[in-house]
Amino acid sequence: MSRIIRFIILDILKNRIVLVYTVLLAAFAWSAFSLEDNSSKGTLTLLNIILLIVPLVSILFTTIYIYNSAEFIELLVSQPIKRNKIWISLFAGLSLSFVIAFLLGVGIPLFVFADPNIAIMMTTIGSIITMVFIAIAFLSSILSRDKAKGIGVSISLWLYFALLFDGLVLFLLFQLAEYPIEKMMVFLAATSPIDLARILILLQLNVSALMGYTGAIFKDYFGSTLGLLVAFLLLLIWVIVPFLFSLKIFKHKDL
Amino acid sequence: MIEIKSISKRFGKLQVLNKVNLECNRGECIALIGPNGCGKTTLIKSILGMVLPNDGEILFKGKSIKQDFIYRSEIGYMPQIGRYPDNMTIGQVIEMIKNIRQHKGSYDEVLYHQFILPEMLNKRMSTLSGGTRQKVSAVLAFLFNPDVLILDEPTAGLDPLAAEMLKEKIIAEKQKGRLILITSHQLSELDDLISEIVFMNEGQVLFHKTIDALKDETGEARISKAITKILKSRVV
Amino acid sequence: MKAIVFILIQCLIPLLTFAKTWHIGEKHAFKKIKEGIAVAQNGDTILVEKGFYKEGNIIIDKSICFLGRNMPIIDGDRKFEVLSIKANNVTVEGFKIQHSGYATLDDPGGIKVYDSERVNIINNLVYDNFFGIYIQYSKNCLIKNNKIIAFGKQEQEIGNGIHCWKSDSLQIIGNDVRGNRDGIYFEFVTHSVIWRNTSVKNIRYGLHFMFSNNDAYFSNIFENNGAGVAVMYTKNVIMMNNTFKENWGDAAYGILLKDISDSYIYNNRFLNNTSAIFSDGANRIVIEKNIFQGNGWGLKVQASCMDLSMINNNFLGNTFDVSTNGTLVQNTFKANYWDKYEGYDLNKDGIGDVPYRPLSLFSVIVESNPPAMLLYRSFMVSLLDKSEKILPSLTPDNFIDNNPLMKSLKL
Numbered sequence: 001m002s003r004i005i006r007f008i009i010l011d012i013l014k015n016r017i018v019l020v021y022t023v024l025l026a027a028f029a030w031s032a033f034s035l036e037d038n039s040s041k042g043t044l045t046l047l048n049i050i051l052l053i054v055p056l057v058s059i060l061f062t063t064i065y066i067y068n069s070a071e072f073i074e075l076l077v078s079q080p081i082k083r084n085k086i087w088i089s090l091f092a093g094l095s096l097s098f099v100i101a102f103l104l105g106v107g108i109p110l111f112v113f114a115d116p117n118i119a120i121m122m123t124t125i126g127s128i129i130t131m132v133f134i135a136i137a138f139l140s141s142i143l144s145r146d147k148a149k150g151i152g153v154s155i156s157l158w159l160y161f162a163l164l165f166d167g168l169v170l171f172l173l174f175q176l177a178e179y180p181i182e183k184m185m186v187f188l189a190a191t192s193p194i195d196l197a198r199i200l201i202l203l204q205l206n207v208s209a210l211m212g213y214t215g216a217i218f219k220d221y222f223g224s225t226l227g228l229l230v231a232f233l234l235l236l237i238w239v240i241v242p243f244l245f246s247l248k249i250f251k252h253k254d255l
Numbered sequence: 256m257i258e259i260k261s262i263s264k265r266f267g268k269l270q271v272l273n274k275v276n277l278e279c280n281r282g283e284c285i286a287l288i289g290p291n292g293c294g295k296t297t298l299i300k301s302i303l304g305m306v307l308p309n310d311g312e313i314l315f316k317g318k319s320i321k322q323d324f325i326y327r328s329e330i331g332y333m334p335q336i337g338r339y340p341d342n343m344t345i346g347q348v349i350e351m352i353k354n355i356r357q358h359k360g361s362y363d364e365v366l367y368h369q370f371i372l373p374e375m376l377n378k379r380m381s382t383l384s385g386g387t388r389q390k391v392s393a394v395l396a397f398l399f400n401p402d403v404l405i406l407d408e409p410t411a412g413l414d415p416l417a418a419e420m421l422k423e424k425i426i427a428e429k430q431k432g433r434l435i436l437i438t439s440h441q442l443s444e445l446d447d448l449i450s451e452i453v454f455m456n457e458g459q460v461l462f463h464k465t466i467d468a469l470k471d472e473t474g475e476a477r478i479s480k481a482i483t484k485i486l487k488s489r490v491v
Numbered sequence: 492m493k494a495i496v497f498i499l500i501q502c503l504i505p506l507l508t509f510a511k512t513w514h515i516g517e518k519h520a521f522k523k524i525k526e527g528i529a530v531a532q533n534g535d536t537i538l539v540e541k542g543f544y545k546e547g548n549i550i551i552d553k554s555i556c557f558l559g560r561n562m563p564i565i566d567g568d569r570k571f572e573v574l575s576i577k578a579n580n581v582t583v584e585g586f587k588i589q590h591s592g593y594a595t596l597d598d599p600g601g602i603k604v605y606d607s608e609r610v611n612i613i614n615n616l617v618y619d620n621f622f623g624i625y626i627q628y629s630k631n632c633l634i635k636n637n638k639i640i641a642f643g644k645q646e647q648e649i650g651n652g653i654h655c656w657k658s659d660s661l662q663i664i665g666n667d668v669r670g671n672r673d674g675i676y677f678e679f680v681t682h683s684v685i686w687r688n689t690s691v692k693n694i695r696y697g698l699h700f701m702f703s704n705n706d707a708y709f710s711n712i713f714e715n716n717g718a719g720v721a722v723m724y725t726k727n728v729i730m731m732n733n734t735f736k737e738n739w740g741d742a743a744y745g746i747l748l749k750d751i752s753d754s755y756i757y758n759n760r761f762l763n764n765t766s767a768i769f770s771d772g773a774n775r776i777v778i779e780k781n782i783f784q785g786n787g788w789g790l791k792v793q794a795s796c797m798d799l800s801m802i803n804n805n806f807l808g809n810t811f812d813v814s815t816n817g818t819l820v821q822n823t824f825k826a827n828y829w830d831k832y833e834g835y836d837l838n839k840d841g842i843g844d845v846p847y848r849p850l851s852l853f854s855v856i857v858e859s860n861p862p863a864m865l866l867y868r869s870f871m872v873s874l875l876d877k878s879e880k881i882l883p884s885l886t887p888d889n890f891i892d893n894n895p896l897m898k899s900l901k902l
Contacts, residue, residue, distance in 0.1 A: 003354050007347075014342040040785075041808065044868065052870060071338030078303050079355050080328035166871035170856075173863050185862050198868060254266070254306040 004076070004086065008093030011072075012065070018101050021057055025049065025105025033113040040205070043114050043122070046106055047201055050126045051194050054102060055133040056158050062094055062137035063154040067147040074255050087138075087250045091243055094134050099127045121204040125197045128235045132193045133158070135243040142246045142253065165192045186221055190231075193238040200231055256281050256403065256434050257302060262311030264297055264458075271297045272308065273458040279436065281402075284429045286445050287438040288482070289455035295438045296335060298455070299405055302436075303332055328356060331401035335408045335438075337392035339380040345391055346376030349398070358399045367394045369420045385412045393421055397428070404428060404435045410444055422448060442479035454482065461489075516540025516563075524549055524565070531555050533578075539563045539586070550575045551583075559585035562616065567591040572599035573620065582611040591620035598650060600625035601639075604632060612637060622650030623671060629658045634666060641670040643694050651676040652693065655683070663688060673699040674716065681705050690714070696721045697738070700728070709733060719744040719764060728754040738764045745786070748773040756781060758902065766791045767809070774798055782902050783807065788814055788854075797821055801892075805899045806830060806849070810867075813890060814854035824849065824892040828899040833880075836897045847895035850886045852879035 012018050032045035069090070076086045106126060110119040140153040169188060173181070189195045221227045259277040263270070272294045279285055287295045300306040302313060304320055304327065312319055315326040339348050349372075353362075367373070370390040380388070389412045396404060406425070410418040425448055429435055439445055452469060454461040462485070466478065475481040513527045513535060514520075521527045525546050527537045533554040541561035548571040551557060555578075563586055567573035570592045574583065588601040600622035604610050610632045617623045623639035626632055634653055643649025652668035654676045655661055661683040668674040674690030674697045677683070685708035690697035697713035700706070700722040707729040713720050719738035722728055728751065735745035745764040746756070752774040760782045761767035767786040768778065771793040777800045783789040784807040792799065794817020804827045806812045812829060826842070827849075834845035853872050856863050866872050879886060 003351075007343075007351050007354075010347075011340055011342050047868060048870075051868075069340065072340040074305065074334075075339060075352075076355070077305050078327065078330075078332045078334070079352065080324055080326070081355060082324050162870055163874075166866050166869045170863065170866060170871065173860055177860050182862055185865055189865060195865075195869070199865065202868060252307055254264075255300070 004081070004089035005093045005096070008090060009097055012093065012097045015065075017061060018097050021061075021098075022101040022105045025053075025102065026109070028053075029106045029109040033109055039113045039115075043110075043118060043205065046110065046122060047198070047205075049106065050122065050129060050201070051198055052162055054126055054130055055162060055194060058098055058130045058133035059137045059140075059154045059158050060151070061098075062134045063141045063151050064147075065094065066090070066138065066141040067150060070255075077255055083251050084247065087247050091134065091138060095131045098130045098134060102126050102130055118201075118204050122201055124232075125200055125235070128232070128239065129193060129197050132235065132238040132242075135239045135241075135246070138246040139242040142249045161192055161194045165195065169195075190234050193235060196231060196235055196238075200228075256316060258314040258317075259298075259302070260312045260314065262298075262301060262308040262313060264294075264301065264306060264308045264310075270458050272301070274311070275455075275458070275460055277453060277460060277463065279434050281434055282429070282432045283451050284425070284435040284437065284449045285451045285453055286449040286478075287436060287453050287455065288440070288442065289461075291440075293455040294458045295455055296407060299332075299407055299436065299438065302405065303327065303330065328358075328399070329402045331396035331399060331404045333389075333392045333396035333404075333406045333409055335411070336385075337388040339388070339391070341381035342379065344377050344379050345372060345383075348380060348391065349376075349395065352395055353398070356399055360400055363397050363400050366390075366397050366420065366424055369424075370394060370417060386414055386417065389413050390417060393424075397424060402433055404433060406435065406437045408439055409437060410439070410441070418444075442482060443477070446478055449478075452478070452482070454485075510534045510536070512536040512538055514538050514540065516542055528553065528555070533580075547571045548575060549573065550577060551581055552577045554578050554580035556582045557584070558582075559587075559615075562587050564589060567599070567601075567620070569593065572597075572603055574602045576602065576604045576607055576610055579608045579610070581607065581609075582613065583615065584611070584613040585615065587616040587618055589618040589620065591622070593621045593648075595647075598622055598625065598654075600650065600654070603627075604629050607632070611635070616640070620650075622654050623652040623668070625650075625654045625656075626658050626661065627656040629661075631660045632658070633662045633664070635662070635664045637666045639666060639668045639671065643670055643672055646672055646694055649694065651699070652690070655680045659683070662686070667691075668693065670694075673697075674713070675699070677701065677703040677706065679703060684708070686710055688712075690716065692716065698722075700725060704728075707731070712736065713738065713745075715739070716743075718742055719747060721747040721749065722751055722754075723747070723749040724751070726752045726754065729757075730754065730759060731757045732759065734760045734762065735764055735767065736760070736762045740765060744769045747771075748776065751776070755779075760784070761786055761789070769793075770796050770799065772796065776800070777802065779803055780900065780902055781805075783809055783812070785809065787811065791815070792822060793817065799823070801825065801827055803827060803896075803900055805902060807899065811851060811854040811857075813849040814858050815850065815887070815890070816858045817887075821889070824890070826894045826896055827892055828896040829892065830899070832895045832897075834895065841897050843895040843897055847892045848880070848883060848886060848890060849892060850890040851876050852885055855886055 028049055029046055033039060033042035073086060103123060107123040110122055136157055137154055140157060141150040144150045189199055257279040259275055261274045261276055262272055263274055264272040275298060289295055297306055301308050320326055372394060409421055425435060449466060451465050453463045469481050473481040473484045475484060513531055515524055515527045515537060523546055524539060524544050528551060531537055531553055536556040539559045541563050543564045545566040545568055565573055565586055565588050567590045569590045573588050573591050583602060591601050592599045601617040601620035602612055603625040606628040608630045612624055613635045615637045617637055617639040619641055624634055639652040641649055649672050651673040652671035652675060653663055657679040659681050661680060663675060663685045664687055666688045668690045669692050671693050672695050674693040675685060676699045678701045680703040683706045687710045689712045691714045693716045695717050697716035698720040702724050704725055705727045709731040712734045714736040716738055720735060738745055743765045745761040745767040748770040750772040754776050756778045758780045763785040766788040767783045769791045772795045774797045779802045782805045786809045789806050789809040789812040792815045799822040801824045806827060806829045829847050829849055832843055832847045834843040836843055853876050
C-alpha cells in the first residue's frame with residue numbers, strides 16, 4: 001500500500017498545484033501576521049483561510065485529480081492489487097500531500113506567531129477540514145462518470161457548506177426566534193463540518209462569552225475534554241462516512 | 256485454465272454480455288473477434304475483474320475470481336488504449352508496476368530491448384505517441400512471464416516493424432504453453448498466430464472453433480475468408 | 492516670628508496633654524492588646540510589637556493611634572470580628588489582620604468602623620476575612636495603601652473588600668483588593684473619592700456603586716473581575732483615567748451603567764472586556780477621549796438610554812463597536828476614530844468625508860436574536876455586513892458619526 005501512496009504523492013508533487021497552494025498559503029499566513037500589529041487579527045485571517053480556501057482547494061483539486069487519474073486507476077485495477085487498497089492509497093496520498101501543504105503553509109507561521117494552544121487547535125482542525133473535503137470530493141467524483149458534472153457537484157457542495165448552510169441557519173434562527181433553540185443549534189452546527197470547525201476555533205480564541213447563552217452551551221458541550229473529543233469525533237465522521245461510501249461504490253464500479 | 260460460466264452484464268438497459276460461456280486452456284491462442292460493441296472488451300475486463308458481471312461466474316485455475324485479486328499476478332494485460340498517468344516517465348511507470356507486482360521470478364525483457372525502451376526511459380507519458388504507448392503496454396504485459404496473456408487489439412497503432420516483433424513474441428509465448436487471448440478487428444493479422452477462434456455478436460458467443468476445424472468446414476485457407484463465409488451462411 | 496512661636500506651641504501641646512505611648516508585646520508589661528486599650532486615654536498611642544495576637548474581638552472605643560511595628564498579626568480565630576472601631580479620630584496602621592468570623596447577619600469584618608469620623612486605616616494587610624474593611628455611618632475617613640486579600644469561591648461565602656455604607660467624604664486611596672465578592676462597595680456614600688486602587692479578580696464586581704451621588708473615581712485599575720464595574724442608581728459621578736481590563740465572561744462589563752445620569756466618563760481605557768460599556772437607563776452621560784480596544788462590544792446601548800455623547804474616542808479591534816436593541820435613541824457620536832471606517836478624506840482635514848455607521852447589521856441581528864452569534868465570523872455574515880454597509884436599510888439611521896476621524900487620537 002505504501003508503495004502506491006508514494007507513487008501518488010510523487011505524482012501530486014509533480015503537478016505543481018500543490019506546491020503553488022503551499023506557497024500561497026504561506027504568503028497569506030505570513031503577511032496576515034506581519035501586516036497586522038496584533039496576532040489575533042492574523043489568527044482571524046487564517047481562520048477565514050481555513051474555512052474557505054482550504055475546503056475549496058481541497059475539494060476542487062481532489063475531484064479533478066480523481067477524474068484525471070481514471071487511467072492510472074484502471075491500470076492499477078488490472079494489476080494484482082485489491083480494489084480497497086487502490087482507493088485508500090489514493091485517499092491517503094491526497095490527504096497526506098494536502099495536510100503537509102497546509103502544515104507547511106499555515107502551520108509554521110501559526111506556531112511562530114500565535115498562542116501555542118490556538119496554533120495546535122487550528123492546525124489540527126485545518127488538517128481535518130482538508131481531509132473532510134477530500135473525502136467529500138471522493139464521493140462526488142465517484143457518483144458521476146462525467147467530469148464536468150462531478151466538478152459541478154463538488155463546487156456546489158463547497159458552496160453549500162461554506163455559504164448556504166449558514167444562510168439556512170440564519171433563516172431558521174429568525175423563524176424560530178421565539179423558541180429555546182440553543183440546543184438545536186448545537187446539533188445543527190454539528191451537521192456542517194465548516195461550522196463545527198469555526199466554532200471549535202472560536203471557542204479556543206476565547207470569544208465564547210460573546211456568543212452568550214448559546215456560546216455557553218457550546219462551551220459546556222465542546223469546551224471540556226470529553227466535549228472536545230466528541231467534536232473531533234464528529235469531524236472525523238465527516239471524513240470517514242463520505243469516504244467509506246465512496247469506497248463501497250468504488251468496489252463495485254465497472255472501469 | 257479460464258472458465259467462464261454463463262456471465263451476463265448490463266450497462267443500464269444495454270445488455271453487453273448475455274450468458275456467455277467460454278473455456279480457455281493452456282497452450283491455446285484464442286482470437287476473440289466480432290463487430291464493434293459486441294462485448295469483447297467487456298468480456299476481457301470481466302476476466303480482469305475491472306468489470307463486475309451481474310450474473311454468472313468466472314473461474315481462474317478452478318477458483319472463482321470473485322473477491323480475489325492475487326490471480327491477476329498471473330495475467331499480463333495489454334489494453335486497447337494504454338492510458339498512463341501523464342506526469343510519469345516510461346521508466347517510472349515500469350518501475351511502479353514492478354514495484355506493485357512484487358514479481359519473484361525473472362523478468363522477460365525481450366520486447367523491452369526490441370522496442371528500444373531503455374533509450375526513452377525519461378520521456379513523460381503525456382508526450383508519447385499512441386504507438387509508443389502501445390509499446391509500453393506490450394512490454395508491461397510480457398514483463399512478468401505470466402501464464403495468461405490478454406491482448407486487446409495489440410497491433411493497432413504499432414508500426415509494421417514493431418507489430419511484427421510483437422507477433423513473433425506472441426508465437427514464442429504460445430510455444431511456451433501460455434494461454435493467449437487476443438481481440439482484433441484485423442483478421443488478416445491473426446493468420447499465423449491463433450489456434451482457436453471465438454466469434455461474438457451482441458453479447459453472445461456465436462461460435463467457438465479451432466482454426467483447423469474452421470478451415471476444414473469452409474475449405475478456405477485464410478481465416479478472414481473462412482469467417483466471412485460462415486457468417487454469410489448463417490445469415491442465409 | 493509669629494510662625495515660629497506657633498510651631499513651638501504646637502510642639503508643646505502634646506507635652507501639655509501628657510499623651511502617652513503604650514507598648515505591647517512579649518517583652519513588655521502588656522502582653523495583650525486589650526490590656527493596652529483598657530488603660531489608654533484619648534490621644535494616646537498604642538504600639539504593638541511583632542507577634543501573634545488572638546484575643547477575640549478587639550474594640551477600639553477611644554481616640555487613639557493604634558500602630559503595629561513589623562506587621563504584628565491580629566487573628567480573629569474565624570469566629571470574631573477582628574477589629575471594631577467605635578470612636579472618632581482613630582488611626583490603625585501596620586497590622587496583618589486575619590481570619591475574621593463568618594456570619595451573614597452582622598457581617599463581621601477584618602476592620603469595621605461604626606459611626607465614626609476621621610478614622611485612618613493605613614498600610615495594613617487585611618488577609619482572609621469575611622469582609623475586609625467595613626465602614627458604616629462614618630465621615631471623613633481615609634483608607635489608604637491597604638492590601639486586602641481574600642479567597643472567596645462563591646458570591647454567598649465571602650464579603651466585600653472595602654465596604655462603605657451610608658457614609659460621606661471618604662477617601663479610598665491606593666489599596667489593592669483581590670478575591671473578595673466586590674472589590675470596593677459603595678452604597679449611600681456621597682462626596683467621596685476612589686483613587687489609584689487596584690481591584691483584581693474579585694468574584695462579582697471590581698467596584699460596586701449604588702445610590703452614591705457626587706463621587707469620583709480615577710486612576711484605578713479594574714481587572715479580571717467576575718462582572719467588571721457597576722455604577723447604578725446614581726448621579727453626578729466622575730470616572731476618569733481608569734483602566735477596565737479583561738473583565739471577560741458571559742455577563743461581564745467594563746462598566747455597567749444602570750439608571751445613572753449626569754456623569755462624565757473621560758480618558759479611561761477599556762481593554763479586552765466582553766462589553767466595555769453596557770448602558771441601561773443612562774441619561775446625559777458624556778463619554779469622551781476613551782480607548783476601546785479588543786472588546787467584544789465597545790458600547791452596548793439599551794433603548795432606555797437618552798442623550799449619551801460619544802466624543803473623540805478611539806475604537807480599536809472590537810468585535811462590535813456599538814450595538815443596541817432599539818431604534819429611537821437620541822445619542823450623539825462625534826469625531827471618534829473607528830478602525831473599521833473605510834471612508835476617505837479628500838480635503839485632508841483629518842475628518843472622513845463619508846459618515847460612519849458604527850452599528851453593523853450583524854450586531855443588530857445578534858441583539859434581537861442572541862443565538863445568531865453562533866454564525867460569528869462565518870462568510871455569510873461578512874457578506875451581510877458588507878451589503879448593509881453599501882446599502883443601509885435595516886440599521887437605525889441615528890447611529891451615525893458624521894465626522895469620523897481618519898487617524899486615531901493620541902490618548
